[in-house]
Amino acid sequence: MLHCNQDRTHAKRTTVMNKNLVPLNPEETLPYLNLVSFPPYITLAHLFHAPEGWRTPTRSFPQYALQYVVKGTAIYQIEDKTYTTKQGDLLMHQPNELNAIHTISGEPYICISLVFHFGGQAMPFQSWTRGHHEFGNYLNHPLEAMLTQLVSNYKHLEPERQLKSQGLLLQILAELTIPLRYRAHDSSPHANMNKMILVKNYMIEHFQKPMNYERLEGISGLSKNYLISQFKACFGMPPSQYQLRVRIQRAKELALQSGLSVSEIAQEVGYSDVHTFGKMFKKKTGISLSEYVSTLTI
Template identity: 50%
Template structure:
């Protein structure tokens, strides 16, 4: 039996270089084969499940969830759950399984009984999850401590975002349609250079107002958001196609593959080749 399925007390002696919690027993990125599913599983540890790409139904107890790219789910020990993929869509996820040993960590204070913590596509949490998987695959105390540090940062950021995003959005209801319009425009034109004046023209808003709107609701500037869209599209193409890195770079707006490579590594902490190498298919 692998460590992620064991009761917490039975894992501690088997984890090298762990001298304090949190204890991470699994961190991987998984590309589900067609027809893959898990039915009525119960874990003894905490689980974070992040959808990198695709779709899956993910009931937890009597709560049904439909998860899509960017969604982050959290469930507690002994919560019955299933993961149900569909034949017409891929499912690529990052799974982090962990516990705190004998420490009674106050998760309910952080998440207040929530399972779906929010959508973190283009959010720093997404980068931290990928970095955690990368460090987990490497031996040694330094990488183990990096994993622990990243996990605590992910929990903190997820708590802040899930508790503050909705009320903040409700304060500015008149601005949300404009924000959606601009985000859709960036998504539709990620294959080319986009100027801020284009966003002014399509929205009727000033440059300063657009910048304020994005920082308040998205947490980054429009151009930073465009970079995140390109990163996510590159990941999608790497997973779902056999295109070369150069071809992917062109499709996401970069004529120079080296410039694309530097951008991708800056945003994710790893190269596109490393991202693909971290995928587990079975």
């Protein structure tokens, strides 16, 4: 009898995952979300490879929608605003806002799409997110790994994987509100932002090399401890963590585009030991490099 019940649950969940819940009102989706009994309710979470010339008609959803650009460029129209999105950009629109997307000829477009709601209630942080669509660029940011893990967990049927997806979505939303919250209390630009951008650009150009704080102090004119605190205030993480994010992103690109082995990729991004690289990559992204490639090539 237990096996029969499990089979019925699996069949029901499979039917739900094949049903398009995005156009439905939040209350209408709840009977289908049998593995989840509390918000946030996720009705879509997938990695989408757009075909050449792809575009959507102008449409609106009665749920929240979040779009993260994994690769390429696309034009995103939300109400009367137009956004040219590139790799790392994240946009979100509110329920019932008119929106449309179209790709650019000759440009690839791969994105992570999330659609979700809170059971007909307003989203937490609503007062901070209202009126904001463009949330910034999260390339090499921890949020990028959260999105990948969310999609990976969501496509599994086990209740614990669905709970992980919900938890990750809440973490993502909390992360998105940080700059909005500070913007609400302080409209002046960060005093050391220009210096931090110089530091960031230097790190991107020399990401394979060991961290050299003396060089970063020379670029910024700031002491090591103050530099670290200012960098974290501007970019949400210390320089050492940012360097890891750059290395991870470069490893992803090489894995998809170069045909190099994992060992060769490790060397390219600054690791002489492939096992150290492998442990770092899985710790930071939640999956191995080979799993990441298989996720994008399905």
